[in-house]
Amino acid sequence: MRRLSLFAATCLALTGLTISPLLGTGPDAGFAAHAQAAAKGPSGLPLPRFVSLKAKRVNLRVGPGQDYAVAWLYTKSGVPMEVIQEYDNWRRVRDAEGTEGWVYQSLLSGERTAMTAPWKKGEATEDFIDMHREARSNADIVARLEPGVVVVVKACNGEWCEAQADGTTGWVQQNEIWGAYPGEAFK
Incomplete structure (x- = not known):
């Protein structure tokens, strides 16, 4: 991993x-894209x-x-x-x-690229975003990404996105990235 x-x-x-x-960023400049x-x-x-x-x-x-x-x-x-x-x-x-x-x-x-959980950047906790081998939460973890890492997005199915970061390819939960809308599916 x-x-x-x-x-x-x-x-x-x-x-x-x-x-x-x-x-700048105003109060209406939130991270959740709808x-x-x-x-x-x-x-x-x-x-x-x-x-x-x-x-x-x-x-x-x-x-x-x-x-x-x-x-x-x-x-x-x-x-x-x-x-x-x-x-x-x-x-x-x-x-x-x-x-x-x-x-x-x-x-x-x-x-398509995306940023992993930019809303978590700068937090003191070690809250990493897991990249899985397959599009399921119990699949093997192939990488742990810090908040703010930019990944290339290859496809999304509405819940998971296939992404690549630094030569590693895997699946991240769609709600853990900024760069795909909730429920959006594409290839």
């Missing part, structure tokens, strides 16, 4: 963020939806255009984002901490 930490879980971990006070009736944005894709950062450096802007100030700078690709609005070629996104802003659409990827 492997134990993966936020730092050991690789190049997908969130590091090197530049923070600006222009955007799948709503599948509204379609101007792109024809559903809103909201999960995506990931394609580029290694992505500016999160306060408005949909290059003339708007940069509020955050993400310095790793693969970070999960939730698209909540579209305007022309710009996407309003929310990260796992609830921070919202605008990103140019070509900097986003349809590859």
